Amino acid sequence: MLLLKGDTIFLRALEPTDLDFLYHLENNPDVWEISGTTSPFSKFVLKEYLENAHRDIYEVKQLRLCICNLNEEVLGLVDLFDFDPKNKRVGLGIIVLNTIDRNKGVGGQVIGLICDYAYKVLDVKQLYVNVLEENEISLHLFKKMGFQVVGVKEDWIYSNGKYKNEVLLQKIKDNVH
Template sequence: MILQGTQSYLRAIEPSDLDFLYRLENDTNVWEISNTITPYSKSVLGRYLDNSYRDIYDVKQLRLCICTLKDEVVGLVDLFDFDPKNKRVGLGLIIASQDKRNQGLGTEVVNLCCNYVFNMLDVHQVHANILEENQASIHLFEKVGFERVGIKKDWVRYNGTFKNEILYQKIKS
């Protein structure tokens, strides 16, 4: 399976993921990276789930659940700004479970995503936007072959402070 590794697999979001999505989207600790400024209701998220079946070619985005092989949902992947004409897509992920971090799961997930988008969606490049202070994500993306190609100065404003965002790319070899 293209979306399964040795410790995880990626799957479409299901209606049963509503509570997980609700907790994650309303966790103010991740609002800085998600550009969220207001809470989401279960009703709004339910409508999002009702439309999550729509094709990436239509909505230019695909969100997948990161699951352990024991079927525990531990995070989300976002493929965003899908541009089939220019053959590129953005990649973001979050592993919500602290106890699942720093165990190679992120590496596996990024590699699964790159394999999927390069081979199934036929993209030429994947890009990621990472806050300059997020050393764990920088390490992860550099480890799997993403190259730092630019910096967006004062790009993200959060709690009255501007922060730099680094642009990473991985081009299909």
């Protein structure tokens, strides 16, 4: 039985065969704003990354998993980042690349699976996300999944000649009903 499986998706570790998908994603300027990327990645660098992607979250403080549909097609990625086992917290990021795969319950399934994994396996107390204030769909999704707005970072992201606010949301295990 696969631990990270939902109704229509599952999460799996990165594989060498994900190189082209990762290359396309990491070099897509449309996602650079949220990823903090400022320049393209070579296939060589991404291949090296994939060769080291098996390293333990306790060592590298990050875990990246592919979001796949039941036909095993990769839809996107979910990242746990800035893992802090001492303070029992971890950041969460999700991207579903193609708009045709959005608004079909994928995000909710991913959030549910990854929160469950983080609480039960990594023993964290809280997860947090950073969402651009203008991204109303993501804000709605995370709130629906039990995350609460705890602050707004004003003028946090500079993109296309203007500053944007970023909303910080948390989901604390003791507050989960």
